[in-house]
Amino acid sequence: MRKIVLAGNWKMHKTQAESLSFVQGFLPELKTTPAERTVVLCVPFTDLGVLAGKLDGKGVSLGAQNVHWEDQGAYTGEISGAMLNEIGVEYVVIGHSERREYFGETDETVNFRLRAAQKHGLIPILCVGETKQQRQSGETESHIFSQLEKDLVGVDQSQLVIAYEPIWAIGTGETCDSVEANRVIGLIRSKLSNQDVPIQYGGSVKPGNIDEIMAQPEIDGVLVGGASLDAEGFARIVNYQ
Ligand SMILES: O=C(CO)COP(=O)(O)O
Numbered sequence: 088m089r090k091i092v093l094a095g096n097w098k099m100h101k102t103q104a105e106s107l108s109f110v111q112g113f114l115p116e117l118k119t120t121p122a123e124r125t126v127v128l129c130v131p132f133t134d135l136g137v138l139a140g141k142l143d144g145k146g147v148s149l150g151a152q153n154v155h156w157e158d159q160g161a162y163t164g165e166i167s168g169a170m171l172n173e174i175g176v177e178y179v180v181i182g183h184s185e186r187r188e189y190f191g192e193t194d195e196t197v198n199f200r201l202r203a204a205q206k207h208g209l210i211p212i213l214c215v216g217e218t219k220q221q222r223q224s225g226e227t228e229s230h231i232f233s234q235l236e237k238d239l240v241g242v243d244q245s246q247l248v249i250a251y252e253p254i255w256a257i258g259t260g261e262t263c264d265s266v267e268a269n270r271v272i273g274l275i276r277s278k279l280s281n282q283d284v285p286i287q288y289g290g291s292v293k294p295g296n297i298d299e300i301m302a303q304p305e306i307d308g309v310l311v312g313g314a315s316l317d318a319e320g321f322a323r324i325v326n327y328q
Pocket residue numbers: 096183252256257258259260289290291292310311312313314
C-alpha cells in the first residue's frame with residue numbers, strides 16, 4: 088500500500104518568527120492524521136531548529152531542502168545529514184529543478200546527496216521533471232528516465248519519495264493537466280524496482296486543483312511551493328476530500 092505524502096516546500100521564504108506564526112495558524116486547521124496521510128514541511132535550514140520543538144507529536148513531519156554528501160568537513164556553507172537527523176528532520180528535498188538550474192546540481196551530486204540522506208536515516212524527496220522545450224520536442228520521457236537512472240544508483244527505494252515536477256508548471260500558475268501528470272507518474276513507477284515508492288506531483292498546486300490532482304490513481308501526493316506559504320491555504324490542500 089503506497090503512502091500519501093503531502094509536502095510544502097517553502098523554498099527561501101519565512102524567517103523564524105514567520106515560520107512560528109505559520110505553525111500557529113496551520114496546526115489547528117489540520118484535520119488529517121499520520122495514519123492516513125503524511126504531512127511534511129520542508130523549510131529553510133534556519134527554521135528547522137525552532138519548528139522541531141513545535142511540530143513534535145503534532146502529526147507534521149519536518150523536512151529540509153538540501154543535504155551535503157559528506158558527514159562533516161571543510162565544506163563552508165553546507166549542512167550534513169547527521170546535523171539534520173539530530174534535530175528531528177525526517178525528509179529532505181533533493182535535486183529540485185531550482186538547485187539543478189541555479190546551483191550547478193548534477194545527476195551525480197543528486198545521487199551523492201540521496202545516498203548520504205539515507206545513510207543518516209532521512210527520507211529523500213527526489214525531484215525530476217522536464218523543461219518546456221524538452222516537452223515540446225518530445226523528450227519528456229527520455230529526460231526523466233535518464234534522471235532516474237543516474238540519480239537512483241545505489242539508492243534504497245524503500246526509503247524514498249519521488250516528486251514529478253514539470254519545470255514549466257513551477258510557479259507559473261500553469262498546472263500540468265492531471266491526466267497527463269498521472270500518465271508520466273505511471274511511467275516513472277514503471278522504472279522503479281519498488282512499487283510502493285510514493286510519487287508526488289508538483290507545480291502550481293493550489294486549494295482549487297488539489298481534489299482533481301489527488302483523484303488520479305497514480306498520484307500519491309503533492310509537493311507544494313507558493314501555496315504552502317499560507318497556513319489556511321496549505322491546510323485546505325492537506326485536508327483535501
Ligand atoms: O517547486 C515546487 C515545489 O517544490 C512547486 O512550486 P509552486 O507550487 O510554487 O509551483
